[in-house]
Amino acid sequence: MSKAEPEITVPHPRETTALFGHHDAEQTLLGAYSGGRIPHAWLISGPQGIGKATLAYRMARFVLAHRDPASTQVQSAETLDLDPEHSVVHQVAAEAHGGLLEIHRTANDKGVLRTVITVDDVRETVGFYGSTAAVDGWRVCIVDTVDELNTNAANALLKVLEEPPLRSLFLLVTHAQARVLPTIQSRCRKLPLRALAAADVLSAAALATGRDESDPELREVADASEGSVSRAVNLLGGGALKLHQRTASLLNTLPHVDPRELHALGDALGTSDRVALAAFTDSVDRWIGERLRADEGGLNANLPRLARLAEVWEKIGKAARETESYNLERKPLVFSVFSLLAEATR
The missing domain is CATH 1.20.272 (Zinc Finger, Delta Prime; domain 3)
Structure with missing residues (x-):
């Protein structure tokens, strides 16, 4: 029997403000928003653990903090970065912002995490986008990941994407675009992300784990990670x-x-x-x-x-x-x- 390695707890993407690599993808999102004609749905794809969800939450925070694309703050912004002390940053990290809906696997009535995202989870979007009392301005929905939607949930999401509410933004994360329904893909702007450079993996893993970048073990797993921060952390x-x-x-x-x-x-x-x-x-x-x-x-x-x-x-x-x-x-x-x-x- 193998001896269990100690588990390493890393921050959830909603708590992560730093983004490593993906400069071009970030500029694509920022440019679309500041231009005032942003597509209502984005399919953010790429290998697992490279920062897709981190980018999605980064975009969500920016939009929720700057509700007017024509504002001076948006027009002068060079990145999607927010001050870590901004109220939106704290609200999103605490899952307490009324303008953000997160769709992911949830626990059943026995407290066990389900293996798929259910149709009931997706149906929350109906009440979310139909509410007028939540937050003025944009409402953002992050699905992490689309790969985990069961058939009924995927079809329910498709219906919402077909008739998107005003000032709605959907950020759909997928580890394999080929697994996403073609009908969902056709209603999204595709934003493919590449695996990270080893140096970016090293910096991101060091920040996530609290280790120094000079740590020999951290350098070894960064080199073996093939561009994935989560893989590097799992290999520690x-x-x-x-x-x-x-x-x-x-x-x-x-x-x-x-x-x-x-x-x-x-x-x-x-x-x-x-x-x-x-x-x-x-x-x-x-x-x-x-x-x-x-x-x-x-x-x-x-x-x-x-x-x-x-x-x-x-x-x-x-x-x-x-x-x-x-x-x-x-x-x-x-x-x-x-x-x-x-x-x-x-």
């Missing part, structure tokens, strides 16, 4: 980094699998080590995400394989969330993941 602790490398090595042998190696990997995950489980699922997410992004563009896209991988990714994501939520045995998850991926890649 030598055991997690080694498990990530071990999982990546086995994934690269697909569609062939060695049962003995899978047994060993399941043992390495332990029974209740959340850090190890995060490293495993992150490695799988990255592997599938890379293949989806490679296939989703270009004239030679392998559409059948793309569809199979997208379907398998959804199944794996749900199984991984259930394993974490209910603290289930890890080894069955390992065998299930590799079985699904082997079938999808044959």
Whole structure:
């Protein structure tokens, strides 16, 4: 049984005011808002853990703080940055701003986090945008992530996007644009984000964890993170980094699998080590995400394989969330993941 690594708690994107990298994407949002013709919905896409939600909350705070795009503050702004002591910053961090609606997975009546975003969560937008007593001016809705919407929830969101209320702004976050309904995509301005440079990962991870950028372990995980801050943080602790490398090595042998190696990997995950489980699922997410992004563009896209991988990714994501939520045995998850991926890649 593996020894559990201590968990590292990092601030939620709603509490994070700093943004590393993504200067061009930030300027796109700022330019659209200051120009007075901002699209009502944006689909912010890219690999997991690179700052998509951080950018979304940064934009939301700016709009809620500066309700008039023609104001001097907006027209002279060079970034979406706000003073950390601004009242909107504190209200958003405390989930107490009446002009912001956050749609994400919620807990069920037993206090367990659901594996998907439900239609009831999305239906909150009806009351939110229909309210006149909340906050004058803009109302902003962040969906983090669209990938986790179940079918009914996705269709409910589509209906709202089809007839957007006045002065409404939707910021939809996705780790894989290919998994988003084409009808939702068609109603959004697409804003793709790239993986971060290692130096940006290092700075962001240092700020999130309170470590110094000269920390050798932090530098090692930043180099191994492939542009993802969340991956770097998940890999902190030598055991997690080694498990990530071990999982990546086995994934690269697909569609062939060695049962003995899978047994060993399941043992390495332990029974209740959340850090190890995060490293495993992150490695799988990255592997599938890379293949989806490679296939989703270009004239030679392998559409059948793309569809199979997208379907398998959804199944794996749900199984991984259930394993974490209910603290289930890890080894069955390992065998299930590799079985699904082997079938999808044959």
